[in-house]
Structures are given as structure tokens and as C-alpha cells.
Amino acid sequence: MYNFDYLRPASLAEAVEAMKGEDAQAISGGQTLIPTLKARLASPSVLVDLSGLAELKGVSREGDKLAIGAATRHADVAGSEAVRSAIPALAALAGNIGDPAVRNRGTLGGSVANNDPAACYPSAALALGATIHTSAGRAIAADDFFLGMFETALEEGELVTRVDFPIPTAANYQKFEQPASRFALVGVFVARFPGGARVAITGACEGGVSRWDAAEAALSSDFSAGAVTGMAFPADALIGDIHGTPAYRANLIGVLTRRAVQACG
Amino acid sequence: MPGIKLTVNGKTVEKTVEGRTLLVQLLREELGLTGTHVGCDTSQCGACLVHVNGESVKSCTMLAAAAEGAEITTIEGVSSRDGTLNVVQAAFQEHHGLQCGFCTPGMVMSITDLLRVNASPSETEVREWLEGNICRCTGYHNIVKAALSAAETLRGAQPVAAE
Structure with missing residues (x-):
């Protein structure tokens, strides 16, 4: 990878300041960004490491929602008693991202800010109607945050600080894994x-x-698997690649949606 | 270039590294700890797995600079000074959990971390845990057997007999 300067800010305010540098890029767990840098698909001049910022970490239940800091790792979300009791589907989702070593580095904020079209967390944020809080003081509804493949409503230098997840009556996430990458070939989150x-x-x-x-x-x-039986997601909006055709993915969406509804009980 | 101070296998290390230096490069090329391997370099295979503050991490996908203040343990740090194998290593030997040996350091580090968080894993849990550790020789069967045997030993029970 190309070389870059590395900064370890001591506070969110320092991180925001550092992000004003030309071609500055935030890094948290780096589980997506480091492979991207190795492939020379990105060449930032400076990396601003958010992983040491305690103010961006942790889970708390606030009334009818769960507030999770952006730098909270997948392993910590998966193991959090607060998440397990309030939204067990979210804990299960976090506990099935990548593998154990990846979950010890990767973070919620990194996942939603990157908005990989096959990442797990964006589906939870969107289905649960989460609110994404940023360093610019904005609170962005998930419906307005995810704009397209790898595109979000974040402005230049703006950092995700926290995601608030409303607590549903029931929720379930079904993931059909692409076995080599462990990303979702299709993932369906029902809330x-x-x-x-x-x-x-x-x-x-x-x-x-x-x-x-x-x-x-x-x-x-009618919240039942029968209510969605026979329904098909429009195949013209679906990805076709070596792993599956749009029709194959459309079929998986139907199957996984029914399974998720059934698992909600 | 960032200056970093960290602990590797109990020893304090102070180095100046480039921003892009990976943790695995620091370990292998700067510190000569070549027991940590680079297999895929894309965080799939787990040959580079080490412990950072006691937790498994793929050292090919972590910047050395991000290890500031951390305690790192590599495969060189798990056996006794006299070379006596630790429980997981001994179980690998006993149950033929390795053939070429390339993945073994990562396997041992990964299973050690598993037994820290789950003292009595089921066979399914061992196999799920090892999702991020690829072995192209063994078919995993004896690795799983070694992991279950090490778990029993650590729990103080009789180890399962080797077959």
C-alpha cells in the first residue's frame, strides 16, 4: 500500500480537526479499509485512528432505544447483555460478521459509514429505523443515510459517532453467506x-x-410467513455476478424473508 | 513516522514505524518473530493470528501504529522458556492436528482465545470459531479433536485418548 501519515487523536474534537486535512481518511477497526489500502484502491495522505476514542464506545439503553457508540466492536455488541436482552437479533447479527478475529477489530460505525452493499449492519439500521448521529451534530434517519453502494449522507470529514436503534417487538436477521468472503450473498432483516x-x-x-x-x-x-409467500422482490433491481443471478437472489430474498418472519415468533 | 511502544511476549518494544507498516510486518521483519505467518494477506486465512490484549486479531489487517500501548502475544510467547509446549500445542502434537504446519501458529492462537471465552466448547462451536482459520492439509478433523482435548485438559478432566 501507499504510505500515509498516521494520527491518533485523543478526543473526538481532535479527530474532527484532523479530518480537515487534505485527503484525510478515518480508520476504526480497519477490517475493510486496510484491505482496500493494500489493493491501492484508496490513497489517503493521512489516517485518523478513531479506535482509541472511549467517547465513541459502549452500549446504553435509553428508554425505547439502544444507543451504540460508533467505535463499538462487533464482538462487544454481540456480547453485550443490553443488546442481547433488548434486540437479540442485533447481537446475533454482530456475532456472525466475518470471524472472531475480525469481530475483535471491526466496528459498527465503520460498517455503516462504508455502506458495503453486502454488509450486515446497514440492514439492521434500515429495518429498525435507526438514527445515525454524526460529529457535525446531525441526527440522520437510516432511510436518508444509505444512498447507494458505498454512498452515505456523510459530508467530507463528517464522522459517525453513535447509532440509536429503536427496540422492536420482535426482529430477526437471516444471512445466506458467500462462504469465501463471509459477507451476505443475501441478508434479510425483518423488524x-x-x-x-x-x-x-x-x-x-x-x-x-x-x-x-x-x-x-x-x-x-398480517405478520406471518404466509403473508409474503409468493411475493417476489423485483429482479431488475438485483445484483447478478459469479455468485448468483438476479433470479437466484430474488428467490433467496423470498425464502429468507419467510424464515425471518417465522423466527420472529 | 509514528513512534510506538508496546509489549510483545512480555518484553517492552519501542520502534518507529511507517504509517503503513502492518503489525505482522513489525513482528516478522523488525522483531524476527517469524512464527506468525502471512498466508493470504487478505484477512481470510488466519495464519497471522496473534493476541492483542488477550484477544485474537489478524495481524495482517492491523496497523502496527494502532498497537500503541497494547500487549501482543505471538506463538513464540505461548510455550515455556525451556520449550515445553503449552496445553493447546501439546494437544496438536498428540492428535496430529497439523501436517505442513503453516496454519498451525494461527490455529493455536485462535483456539487459545476460544478456550478463554468458552471453556467447554462443543464440536460445532469449535468448527464455527475456526471459520477464519484455513487449513489446506488436515481437513480440520484432528484440529477440532485437539481443541476439544485441550479444553478437557484445561478443565482438569482426563484428556480424550488419541486415536
């Missing part, structure tokens, strides 16, 4: 709230993580 259901699809869509409006409407009036 049930008193006001209705939300369904988010990852791994499959040309536009990155996406909601499945038709399934949401069906599940909001």
Missing part, C-alpha cells in the same frame, strides 16, 4: 413494531441496502 413491519435487504441490491416495501405492507397487515 416488527406496534405500528407495522420493516424489511431491509442487503447483499442483493444494485442500490445497496434497500427496503422491501411490498413485503412491509403485507406483513404490517
Whole structure:
């Protein structure tokens, strides 16, 4: 990889200041960024390491939502009693990202800020109707945050600081893994709230993580696997690659959605 | 270039590294600890797995500069000074958990971390845990057997007989 300067800010304020440097790039766990740097797909002049900032770490339950700091690692989310009791589907999702060593480095904030079209966390944020808080003082609804493959509403130098997840009545995440990368070939996160259901699809869509409006409407009036049986996600919006055709992914979306609904109980 | 101070296998190390220096490069090229291997260099295979503050991390996917203040343990740090194998290493020997040996340091470090968080793993849990450690020789069977045997030994039970 190309060389870069490395900065270890002592506070979020220092990190925000450092991010004003030309071609500055934030790094947290680096589980995506370091491979990207090795492949010379990015050449930042300076890396600003957020992984030591205690103010960005931790989980707390605040009323009807869970607040998780951006630099909280997947292993810590997976093992958190607060997450396990409030949103067990989220703990399970975090506990199945990559492998144990990857989960000891990778973070929630890094995952949502990168918005990989096959990452797990964006589907949870979108299905649960999370709010993404940033260093610019913005609170961005997940619906407005994920704009497309690797694209988010973050401005230049703006950092994710925290994600607030509303606590659902029930939720489940079903992931069909691409076995080599351990990313989702298709992942479906279903969340049930008193006001209705939300369904988010990852791994499959040309536009990155996406909601499945038709399934949401069906599940909001009848929350049962039968309500979505026979429904198909539009295949023209789906990725086709060596791992699966759009039709294959469309079929998986249907199967995984039904399984997720059943698992919600 | 960042100056870093960390502990490697109990010894304090102070180095100046480039921003891009990986932890595995620091260990192998600067400190001569070549027991940590680079297999895939894409964080898939786990041959580079070391412990950072007691937890498994792929050292090919962590910057050396990010290890400031950390306690690192490599495969060289797990056996006794006189060369006596630790429990996991001995179980690998007993159960033929290795053939070419390339993945073995990462396997031993990974299983040691598993037994720290789960003293009584099931066979399924061992196999799931080893998702990020690839072995191209053994078919994993004897590695899993070694892990279960080491777990029993550490729990103070009778080790399962080698077959």
C-alpha cells in the first residue's frame, strides 16, 4: 500500500480537526479499509485512528432505544447483555460478521459509514429505523443515510459517532453467506413494531441496502410467513455476478424473508 | 513516522514505524518473530493470528501504529522458556492436528482465545470459531479433536485418548 501519515487523536474534537486535512481518511477497526489500502484502491495522505476514542464506545439503553457508540466492536455488541436482552437479533447479527478475529477489530460505525452493499449492519439500521448521529451534530434517519453502494449522507470529514436503534417487538436477521468472503450473498432483516413491519435487504441490491416495501405492507397487515409467500422482490433491481443471478437472489430474498418472519415468533 | 511502544511476549518494544507498516510486518521483519505467518494477506486465512490484549486479531489487517500501548502475544510467547509446549500445542502434537504446519501458529492462537471465552466448547462451536482459520492439509478433523482435548485438559478432566 501507499504510505500515509498516521494520527491518533485523543478526543473526538481532535479527530474532527484532523479530518480537515487534505485527503484525510478515518480508520476504526480497519477490517475493510486496510484491505482496500493494500489493493491501492484508496490513497489517503493521512489516517485518523478513531479506535482509541472511549467517547465513541459502549452500549446504553435509553428508554425505547439502544444507543451504540460508533467505535463499538462487533464482538462487544454481540456480547453485550443490553443488546442481547433488548434486540437479540442485533447481537446475533454482530456475532456472525466475518470471524472472531475480525469481530475483535471491526466496528459498527465503520460498517455503516462504508455502506458495503453486502454488509450486515446497514440492514439492521434500515429495518429498525435507526438514527445515525454524526460529529457535525446531525441526527440522520437510516432511510436518508444509505444512498447507494458505498454512498452515505456523510459530508467530507463528517464522522459517525453513535447509532440509536429503536427496540422492536420482535426482529430477526437471516444471512445466506458467500462462504469465501463471509459477507451476505443475501441478508434479510425483518423488524416488527406496534405500528407495522420493516424489511431491509442487503447483499442483493444494485442500490445497496434497500427496503422491501411490498413485503412491509403485507406483513404490517398480517405478520406471518404466509403473508409474503409468493411475493417476489423485483429482479431488475438485483445484483447478478459469479455468485448468483438476479433470479437466484430474488428467490433467496423470498425464502429468507419467510424464515425471518417465522423466527420472529 | 509514528513512534510506538508496546509489549510483545512480555518484553517492552519501542520502534518507529511507517504509517503503513502492518503489525505482522513489525513482528516478522523488525522483531524476527517469524512464527506468525502471512498466508493470504487478505484477512481470510488466519495464519497471522496473534493476541492483542488477550484477544485474537489478524495481524495482517492491523496497523502496527494502532498497537500503541497494547500487549501482543505471538506463538513464540505461548510455550515455556525451556520449550515445553503449552496445553493447546501439546494437544496438536498428540492428535496430529497439523501436517505442513503453516496454519498451525494461527490455529493455536485462535483456539487459545476460544478456550478463554468458552471453556467447554462443543464440536460445532469449535468448527464455527475456526471459520477464519484455513487449513489446506488436515481437513480440520484432528484440529477440532485437539481443541476439544485441550479444553478437557484445561478443565482438569482426563484428556480424550488419541486415536
